Amino acid sequence: MRKSMKRSLGELIISRLSKIYKIKKNEFAPLNFKDPFLILVSIILSQNTTDKNAMRAMKSLISAGIKKPQDFLQAGNEKIKELIRVAGLSKQKTETIMRLAKWSIKKYKGDLTLLKNEDPAKVFKELIGIKGIGPKTADVFLVFYLKARTFPIDTHIKRVAKRLGIADGSYDVMKKELLEIFSDSMKAHILLIKHGRVTCKAINPKCEKCVLNDFCKYYLSSKSNN
Numbered sequence: 001m002r003k004s005m006k007r008s009l010g011e012l013i014i015s016r017l018s019k020i021y022k023i024k025k026n027e028f029a030p031l032n033f034k035d036p037f038l039i040l041v042s043i044i045l046s047q048n049t050t051d052k053n054a055m056r057a058m059k060s061l062i063s064a065g066i067k068k069p070q071d072f073l074q075a076g077n078e079k080i081k082e083l084i085r086v087a088g089l090s091k092q093k094t095e096t097i098m099r100l101a102k103w104s105i106k107k108y109k110g111d112l113t114l115l116k117n118e119d120p121a122k123v124f125k126e127l128i129g130i131k132g133i134g135p136k137t138a139d140v141f142l143v144f145y146l147k148a149r150t151f152p153i154d155t156h157i158k159r160v161a162k163r164l165g166i167a168d169g170s171y172d173v174m175k176k177e178l179l180e181i182f183s184d185s186m187k188a189h190i191l192l193i194k195h196g197r198v199t200c201k202a203i204n205p206k207c208e209k210c211v212l213n214d215f216c217k218y219y220l221s222s223k224s225n226n
């Protein structure tokens with residue numbers, strides 16, 4: 001597909017999905033924070049759970065006055081583990097957040113707003129060097145905070161893109177393909193996840209009601225097989 005055709009397809013998908021979905025802030029944890037450290041903590045907390053649970057854990061931390069990297073280290077693992085329990089995998093997530101807090105203090109004196117001046121590729125590399133932070137978490141941060149041109153692929157996006165027939169393959173291959181299609185990766189990321197949660201569900205996707213069904217590979221091939 002030519003580059004201009006890919007862009008038109010991306011615009012069509014965004015325009016149709018924007019018309020049917022209203023995005024609420026609490027559906028995407030990182031949308032609720034301006035501070036880069038808290039954005040990262042919220043993304044870590046939302047790993048393997050819902051954004052709703054991640055937000056509950058964030059509220060517990062903030063109510064306990066724990067907001068800055070130094071506050072986390074001062075509180076200690078046991079207290080953090082308790083406060084974030086609702087988000088699941090609390091031991092693992094606490095350890096990741098603590099490593100992130102130490103890194104923030106060591107490299108940026110606890111002030112991650114300094115990342116605004118850095119090259120996103122360098123930030124990505126540094127973040128994935130922290131155990132517990134993978135490419136998806138780093139890319140979500142890059143898109144939400146640095147507004148960088150990257151495309152985080154989560155399970156919903158993977159499934160929706162694959163079914164539509166617009167991207168497939170490894171994390172990096174899909175990322176490249178989706179970047180060619182969508183000019184606003186943050187908007188596309190949010191809308192495709194919402195579509196995966198509401199309509200293009202893993203089991204029993206609501207294809208008959210789907211606004212993308214006229215060009216969806218999965219739907220068209222299932223119809224031709226019937």
Ligand code: SF4
Nearest residue numbers: 200207210213216219
């Ligand atoms: S038509 Fe079905 S499979 Fe295709 S995007 Fe819509 S819900 Fe998903």
